Amino acid sequence: MNMQDKVAIVTGASRGIGRQIAIRLGQAGARVVVNYSSNMAKALEVVDSIRQAGGEAVAVRADIANVQEIESLFAETLSRFGRLDMLINNAGIMECVPLAEVTEELYDRHFAVNVKGTYFACQQAMKHMTGGGTIINFSTSVSGAMLPAYSVYAATKGAVEQITRQLAKEFGPKDITINCIAPGQVSTELFLSGKSAELVDSYRRMNAFGRLGEPEDIADAVELLVSGKARWITGQTIRVNGGFN
Numbered sequence: 001m002n003m004q005d006k007v008a009i010v011t012g013a014s015r016g017i018g019r020q021i022a023i024r025l026g027q028a029g030a031r032v033v034v035n036y037s038s039n040m041a042k043a044l045e046v047v048d049s050i051r052q053a054g055g056e057a058v059a060v061r062a063d064i065a066n067v068q069e070i071e072s073l074f075a076e077t078l079s080r081f082g083r084l085d086m087l088i089n090n091a092g093i094m095e096c097v098p099l100a101e102v103t104e105e106l107y108d109r110h111f112a113v114n115v116k117g118t119y120f121a122c123q124q125a126m127k128h129m130t131g132g133g134t135i136i137n138f139s140t141s142v143s144g145a146m147l148p149a150y151s152v153y154a155a156t157k158g159a160v161e162q163i164t165r166q167l168a169k170e171f172g173p174k175d176i177t178i179n180c181i182a183p184g185q186v187s188t189e190l191f192l193s194g195k196s197a198e199l200v201d202s203y204r205r206m207n208a209f210g211r212l213g214e215p216e217d218i219a220d221a222v223e224l225l226v227s228g229k230a231r232w233i234t235g236q237t238i239r240v241n242g243g244f245n
């Protein structure tokens, strides 16, 4: 993959899946904006590892749940690199709580980060991605499993999938593809935190390969979608889950 001169924003790139995507795009020659919300030290580590491999990257703090901060993230990208070719809307949060225990605060916070953040970042891409490009949003394969305690999280990701479908024909005339990746269980803090070893093991057995997904598995799918080979794929949700469902 040759991404020379291309510019990417990866939201939530300080850790987990976003970190690996940022590094992968940086290795391919893209100039990468490593977005984070609170974990500056981790974001700077990602920037360092891209620079050490000869790439160009910058860390930019922005709470993706806040529209003004999203606008600043894009303004800073444009002022630093002068263009935008890829938006990877990866930032997301997940707390699994049964219906009876869901609070208004938890509900609003999940919709603010996962849905509002993705939506208004797309709006900024519509404004600033002027030379064609690619947008990748993030859903989850867990929606298809109908697991208890996932109702709020899965609802936000259902909204993200629908936003992706709706926007495909608005972005098409600008030569921009927009798709959704729906990972299965990936070995990151978001998935592992609060789960017993037994529960993690049971998830491991639910896919075709008997292991958890790794951030690299998802970065591979991103690489495919941002390559010119995926130019006829838009408005789709692609389940990258080792056959979980």
Ligand SMILES: NC(=O)c1ccc[n+]([C@@H]2O[C@H](COP(=O)([O-])OP(=O)(O)OC[C@H]3O[C@@H](n4cnc5c(N)ncnc54)[C@H](OP(=O)(O)O)[C@@H]3O)[C@@H](O)[C@H]2O)c1
Binding pocket: 011, 012, 013, 014, 015, 016, 017, 018, 035, 036, 037, 038, 039, 040, 042, 062, 063, 064, 065, 089, 090, 091, 092, 093, 094, 113, 138, 139, 140, 141, 142, 182, 183, 184, 185, 186, 187, 188, 189, 190, 191
């Ligand atoms: N891991 C899985 O099994 C799995 C499965 C399906 C889908 N997904 C989706 O994949 C995406 C990445 O998940 P992950 O597992 O890599 O999560 P993770 O390890 O928890 O990392 C989350 C990243 O998002 C950032 N973030 C959180 N809230 C933010 C906000 N308000 N504004 C900006 N950045 C914010 C975090 O930044 P800080 O470090 O600064 O907090 C961090 O970089 C999410 O959309 C998630 O829903 C994950």
